[in-house]
Amino acid sequence: MYETESELRDLQNLMDASLSRSTAHLRSIVTGERSLGADQLVRVLSGMCVLALSTVTAAGEPRASAVDGHFLHGRWVFGTARGAAKARHLRARPAASVAHLRGEDLGVFVHGTVEELVAADGTTHPDWPPIREHLYGSYGDSSFDWNEVVYYRLQPTWMTVYAPDPDRLLAQAA
Numbered sequence: 001m002y003e004t005e006s007e008l009r010d011l012q013n014l015m016d017a018s019l020s021r022s023t024a025h026l027r028s029i030v031t032g033e034r035s036l037g038a039d040q041l042v043r044v045l046s047g048m049c050v051l052a053l054s055t056v057t058a059a060g061e062p063r064a065s066a067v068d069g070h071f072l073h074g075r076w077v078f079g080t081a082r083g084a085a086k087a088r089h090l091r092a093r094p095a096a097s098v099a100h101l102r103g104e105d106l107g108v109f110v111h112g113t114v115e116e117l118v119a120a121d122g123t124t125h126p127d128w129p130p131i132r133e134h135l136y137g138s139y140g141d142s143s144f145d146w147n148e149v150v151y152y153r154l155q156p157t158w159m160t161v162y163a164p165d166p167d168r169l170l171a172q173a174a
Contacts, residue, residue: 001042002072002134011074011159012038018158029162036163036170038074044106044163044173045071048138051078054097055089063089069100070134076110077131079151082120087150090114098154106163112156120150127153 003011015038019030036044051069054062065086067078076098080087090096094115100108117125131151163169 001046003038003042003074007074008038008042011041014156014159015161018160022160026160030160034162034164034166036161036166040166040170041108041161042071042074044169045100045108046173049100051076051098051100053078053086055086056093056095057089058092069098070138072131072134075156076154077117077151078154079135079149082148082150090152096154105165106161106169108161109159110154110156111158112154114152114154117151117153125153
């Protein structure tokens, strides 16, 4: 868990606000008994989590692909090759959606806008050093060419979590 108390409050506020402006159908599915609070979610989302990432082409066509996601400070961080189609899409149109699914046990759905953490010219976001340290801890320094990968952080505007058995998820995370 990397989140501060302030980040946990912000995450919980985002989740509450997102659900409150969702459809009645979604609110009937994602209830207090079938969801996780922010403090519980960050315990469950430890380590690398496979994300389904959705981007949009120049023609407005949706594209979905998978990326390694890391939930750090209440935000998803993920990377891809600089030359990948999804990187081109995100450079031109930074709006994105991600979903992390664990069968029928967990669904985390987020919409927002990405920010590049390391620009092509090598300029880094001020938050990059601790994120890079986390990624090195996960992948090692020699896993791939770090200069050929672009990392993004998704700044969420909407987020909801479905967990039909929160106690089981939390026991597995312990």
